[in-house]
Amino acid sequence: MDTAKVLDANIPDDGEQLASREDNAIPLREVIAMAEKVTAALKPLVRSLDKSMYRELKEMLNSIEELRGDISKVDPDDIFSRRIPEMGRELTAIVSATEVATNSIMHIAEQVIDADKSDPQSYAKFVEQHMMAIFEACTFQDLTGQRVTRVVQTIEVIEERIGVLCRMIENNQITPTASKVSETEKRNRARLVKGPANEGEGIDQDAVDAMF
Amino acid sequence: MQIDRNMRILIVDDYATMLRILRNLLKQLGFENVQEASDGQAALELFETTKFDLVISDWNMEPMTGFELLRAVRANPATAATKFIMITAESATENVIAAKRAGVNNYIIKPFTSEILQGKIESVFEQRVA
Numbered sequence: 023m024d025t026a027k028v029l030d031a032n033i034p035d036d037g038e039q040l041a042s043r044e045d046n047a048i049p050l051r052e053v054i055a056m057a058e059k060v061t062a063a064l065k066p067l068v069r070s071l072d073k074s075m076y077r078e079l080k081e082m083l084n085s086i087e088e089l090r091g092d093i094s095k096v097d098p099d100d101i102f103s104r105r106i107p108e109m110g111r112e113l114t115a116i117v118s119a120t121e122v123a124t125n126s127i128m129h130i131a132e133q134v135i136d137a138d139k140s141d142p143q144s145y146a147k148f149v150e151q152h153m154m155a156i157f158e159a160c161t162f163q164d165l166t167g168q169r170v171t172r173v174v175q176t177i178e179v180i181e182e183r184i185g186v187l188c189r190m191i192e193n194n195q196i197t198p199t200a201s202k203v204s205e206t207e208k209r210n211r212a213r214l215v216k217g218p219a220n221e222g223e224g225i226d227q228d229a230v231d232a233m234f
Numbered sequence: 235m236q237i238d239r240n241m242r243i244l245i246v247d248d249y250a251t252m253l254r255i256l257r258n259l260l261k262q263l264g265f266e267n268v269q270e271a272s273d274g275q276a277a278l279e280l281f282e283t284t285k286f287d288l289v290i291s292d293w294n295m296e297p298m299t300g301f302e303l304l305r306a307v308r309a310n311p312a313t314a315a316t317k318f319i320m321i322t323a324e325s326a327t328e329n330v331i332a333a334k335r336a337g338v339n340n341y342i343i344k345p346f347t348s349e350i351l352q353g354k355i356e357s358v359f360e361q362r363v364a
Binding site: 121124128131132135214216219229230233 | 251254258262293294302323324326327329330331332340341343350357
C-alpha cells in the first residue's frame with residue numbers, strides 16, 4: 023500500500039488549507055488534529071504491513087519447524103550411540119558363533135578321521151555319536167539367522183533416515199561436505215580388495231581355469 | 235609326474251579356521267609338511283628361514299595382502315621360483331588378470347573342494363615339467 027496515496031485519500035484538503043495560510047502561524051490544536059488525522063489515515067497501512075510481515079515470519083517459522091522435524095527424524099544420536107554399536111555387536115556375535123561351530127565340526131571330523139577303525143562295530147558307534155555332535159553344532163544357523171535379521175532391520179531404519187537426509191539435500195536445505203569415498207575404500211581399491219562377489223557377479227572357477 | 239608329498243607348503247590366511255581347513259585338506263591329500271602364516275608379512279618372515287616349494291595364499295589380509303606377498307615373492311631371486319596358488323573370494327576378472335600378470339601359478343575361488351585343490355596342486359607341478 024502506498025503511504026502518499028493513503029494520506030491523499032484521507033486528508034486531501036487539510037494540507038492545502040494549512041499551506042495557504044498567510045500568517046504562517048498554525049495553532050497547536052490544529053497541528054494535533056492534523057497529527058491525529060494522519061495517524062488515523064495510516065492505521066490501515068500499518069495493519070497491512072503487520073499482516074504481511076506476520077505471514078513471512080510465519081512461513082519462516084513453519085520452514086524451521088519442518089526442518090527441525092526432519093532432523094529429529096534422522097536422530098543421529100540414536101544411530102551412532104545405539105543402532106550402529108548394536109549392529110557391530112550382532113555381527114561380532116555372528117562371526118564368533120560361526121567360528122565356534124566351524125571349529126566344533128572340524129574337531130569332530132578330525133576325531134573321526136583319526137579314530138581307531140580296527141573294530142568296525144565300535145567305530146560305527148563312535149561315528150554315529152560324533153555325527154549327532156555335528157548336528158548339535160549346526161544349531162548355530164538358527165541363532166545367526168535371527169541376528170542377521172536384526173542387522174537387516176537396523177540397516178532398514180538407517181536407510182530410511184538417510185532417505186530423509188537425501189530429501190533435505192535435494193531441497194538444498196543441507197550441503198553435503200563429506201567425502202564420497204572413505205580412506206578404507208580408497209585403500210581397498212588400490213589393493214584390489216573387494217571381498218566375495220554377489221550372486222551373478224564375478225567369474226566362476228571354470229572361467230578362471232580358462233584363463234590359465 | 236609324481237608329486238613330492240613331502241614338499242614344504244606354506245599356507246597363508248588371516249582366518250585361523252581357514253588355515254585349519256586347508257591343513258586338514260592337505261593332510262587328506264597326503265601333504266603333511268605344512269607351515270602357516272596369518273598374512274603376507276608373516277609369510278615373508280618365514281621365507282627368511284625356510285625354503286618353500288609351494289605357497290597357498292588368501293588375497294584379502296592385513297597388513298599385507300596375498301597379492302602383495304605374491305609380488306614380493308616374485309621380486310626376490312631367492313624365492314621367485316616358488317609355486318604360488320591364490321585361494322580367494324576375490325572373483326573379479328581384473329583380480330585374476332592382475333594375479334596372473336604378477337606370476338601366480340593358479341587361482342582358486344572360494345568356496346572350493348578338496349578335488350579342486352588337488353587338481354590345482356597337480357596342475358602347478360605339471361607346469362614345472364612342461
